[in-house]
Amino acid sequence: xxxxxxxxxxxxxxxxxxxxxxxxxxxxxxxxxxxxxxxxxxxxxxxxxxxxxxxxxxxxxxxxxxxxxxxxxxxxxxxxxxxxxxxxxxxxxxxxxxxxxxxxxxxxxxxxxxxxxxxxxxxxxxxxxxxxxxxxxxxxxxxxxxxxxxxxxxxxxxxxxxxxxxxxxxxxxxxxxxxxxxxxxxxxxxxxxxxxxxxxxxxxxxxxxxxxxxxx
Numbered sequence: 001x002x003x004x005x006x007x008x009x010x011x012x013x014x015x016x017x018x019x020x021x022x023x024x025x026x027x028x029x030x031x032x033x034x035x036x037x038x039x040x041x042x043x044x045x046x047x048x049x050x051x052x053x054x055x056x057x058x059x060x061x062x063x064x065x066x067x068x069x070x071x072x073x074x075x076x077x078x079x080x081x082x083x084x085x086x087x088x089x090x091x092x093x094x095x096x097x098x099x100x101x102x103x104x105x106x107x108x109x110x111x112x113x114x115x116x117x118x119x120x121x122x123x124x125x126x127x128x129x130x131x132x133x134x135x136x137x138x139x140x141x142x143x144x145x146x147x148x149x150x151x152x153x154x155x156x157x158x159x160x161x162x163x164x165x166x167x168x169x170x171x172x173x174x175x176x177x178x179x180x181x182x183x184x185x186x187x188x189x190x191x192x193x194x195x196x197x198x199x200x201x202x203x204x205x206x207x208x209x210x211x212x213x214x215x216x
Contacts (some may be wrong), residue, residue, distance in 0.1 A: 025063055025073075029054040032070050037121030037127075045069075068132060075129035079141050082114040087148060093156035100158050101205060108200045111176065116184050118189045123191075130181045146173045149165060153208075162210050172207045177199060 031052035035044040046067050050060040064070045089106055092098035117123050146169050153164040162168065179200060183191050190196040 018075065021063075024053075024059065027055065028060060028063065028070060029074050029077075032067070032074065033125060036124040037119075040124060068128070071125055071128045072132060074125060076141075078114060078165035082110065083141075083145060083148070085108045085110055086145075087097060087152075090149065093152055094158055100156070100160055100208065101201075104204055104208065105201050108176070108197060108204065112191075112197055112200070115177075116180050118192050127184050127187070130184055134206060137185075142173060145177075146170060160210060161208055168207060172204055175202055175207070179203075203206060 028049060031049045035048055035052060038044075039048075044063075044067070046060055049055055049067065049070065051059045053060070064073065086107060089103060089110065093100060093103050115126055117126070117128045149172070150164055150166070153161065153169070180190075183196070188196075
């Protein structure tokens with residue numbers, strides 16, 4: 001088994017603040033995505049990324065020490081975007097026009113489109129990111145997501161839902177994320193199918209609903 005990359009090799013060196021720097025990082029991200037589609041997630045190098053992005057390798061290394069660091073930064077950016085979208089969705093829990101099951105279905109759909117995308121390049125990049133999930137930053141993101149989901153559930157207090165418990169939210173989030181992670185790592189043909197999405201919804205709903213309500 002290969003040694004996992006150290007945190008120092010997977011952390012961005014600079015945070016782009018000026019427009020020119022942001023443009024450079026965006027070009028590096030785009031080049032990484034294109035190469036992932038063309039070569040697969042393991043078969044390209046930082047030199048190729050720099051050439052495709054139209055920057056020198058020295059410029060690339062000003063921002064990222066490795067290919068893994070680029071992928072990690074791309075995954076962080078996407079996680080932040082998705083969590084903001086999911087926060088907006090979860091805010092609807094408890095509203096009459098948004099029953100909990102409808103919110104859950106939308107939640108699972110958003111999560112799958114983000115972290116198990118149909119696009120081969122993006123899926124390859126997330127496969128790399130999932131392979132790095134021993135890192136503290138990813139563990140932290142899962143914990144943060146769990147806490148936000150718990151807060152939304154506690155606020156909703158919907159009669160169809162069980163009283164929110166830490167163990168319930170832990171199992172719920174890890175079951176969903178772990179199943180999607182496994183499917184991406186295995187490049188499962190189930191990804192993108194309605195049956196796979198429906199089973200994820202059923203699994204999560206079983207953990208959320210009051211037992212006397214039965215399955216939907």
